[in-house]
Amino acid sequence: MLLKRLLEPIARWESRLAARWVSSAHARLLAVQWGLKPWPEHFDHRIDLFHQWIRTRNPTWVERGVFSLLALKGGPVLELSCGDGFNARNFYSLRAASVIACDIDSRAIVTARRHNRADNLQYVVADIRTDMPQGEFDNVVWDFAFPLTRYFKPAEIERILAQIKRRLAGRGGILSGYTEAETGAVDGDAYQFRCMADLQRFLRGHFANVTVFETRAPQRHNMYFWASDATVPFQEGWHAALVVAGGSVEPGRRTEGSCQGTPPDEAWRSGGG
Numbered sequence: 001m002l003l004k005r006l007l008e009p010i011a012r013w014e015s016r017l018a019a020r021w022v023s024s025a026h027a028r029l030l031a032v033q034w035g036l037k038p039w040p041e042h043f044d045h046r047i048d049l050f051h052q053w054i055r056t057r058n059p060t061w062v063e064r065g066v067f068s069l070l071a072l073k074g075g076p077v078l079e080l081s082c083g084d085g086f087n088a089r090n091f092y093s094l095r096a097a098s099v100i101a102c103d104i105d106s107r108a109i110v111t112a113r114r115h116n117r118a119d120n121l122q123y124v125v126a127d128i129r130t131d132m133p134q135g136e137f138d139n140v141v142w143d144f145a146f147p148l149t150r151y152f153k154p155a156e157i158e159r160i161l162a163q164i165k166r167r168l169a170g171r172g173g174i175l176s177g178y179t180e181a182e183t184g185a186v187d188g189d190a191y192q193f194r195c196m197a198d199l200q201r202f203l204r205g206h207f208a209n210v211t212v213f214e215t216r217a218p219q220r221h222n223m224y225f226w227a228s229d230a231t232v233p234f235q236e237g238w239h240a241a242l243v244v245a246g247g248s249v250e251p252g253r254r255t256e257g258s259c260q261g262t263p264p265d266e267a268w269r270s271g272g273g
């Protein structure tokens with residue numbers, strides 16, 4: 001008790017000091033990476049983690065990881081355009097049997113291998129238009145983030161979707177992801193996603209079940225999607241990982257009135273809270 005009263009203020013002081021230093025170091029990294037040209041094609045999310053999140057209170061950068069995590073079924077995952085690998089490691093690798101994460105930019109893959117390694121996670125340099133990694137997957141995650149039409153021609157988007165479907169078909173898999181809404185797009189173009197209805201219409205052309213949802217942040221309109229020929233999260237019959245209060249969403253297997261899993265005490269001791 002006495003020892004704790006003595007040590008806690010010291011540990012708090014050290015943590016405060018360290019947090020300030022880590023934050024200012026990442027502010028300098030941000031200034032160099034994005035203040036001087038050439039700009040990178042991806043964002044190093046450690047800048048969000050250690051600097052921007054606390055300063056701006058904007059959680060947009062974690063939404064994509066959380067929302068795709070809801071769709072993971074536990075088997076192999078393919079992440080397209082993974083950037084710095086933050087989401088592959090810190091959201092997907094723990095809940096997936098294995099993850100292959102790819103990006104066209106070899107510098108992004110260097111960052112990913114250096115900072116976001118995990119035993120069941122493999123990074124590859126690949127252009128998803130011509131060279132998408134092969135295999136069968138429970139989940140394909142495509143958090144492209146930028147509006148798609150600024151980077152891909154309509155025919156390329158169609159080809160990428162066809163390749164994704166081929167990789168999901170054998171396992172009844174799910175495509176999930178994120179794109180920023182397009183602004184100033186030309187009316188009537190099927191590949192410009194200005195709002196949820198545009199994106200929903202496009203995905204419905206490829207998948208039987210589609211959920212699209214959005215969040216708004218300062219200067220950013222975020223659109224997320226789950227699409228599959230099998231069930232998607234929150235739909236009747238979905239039971240991969242999601243348990244809602246009062247029972248499982250799987251029909252006929254309700255867990256009402258009982259608590260299963262780790263007892264709260266154990267969760268606290270292992271650092272939960």
Ligand SMILES: C[S@@+](CC[C@H](N)C(=O)[O-])C[C@H]1O[C@@H](n2cnc3c(N)ncnc32)[C@H](O)[C@@H]1O
Pocket residue numbers: 041042043064080081082083084087102103104105108126127128129143144145146151
């Ligand atoms: C805005 S970043 C998003 C990165 C990451 N998914 C995230 O959420 O932070 C877009 C990424 O797409 C990658 N990219 C662009 N064209 C690509 C292509 N043809 N094949 C694979 N990746 C591509 C870029 O290199 C970049 O890392």
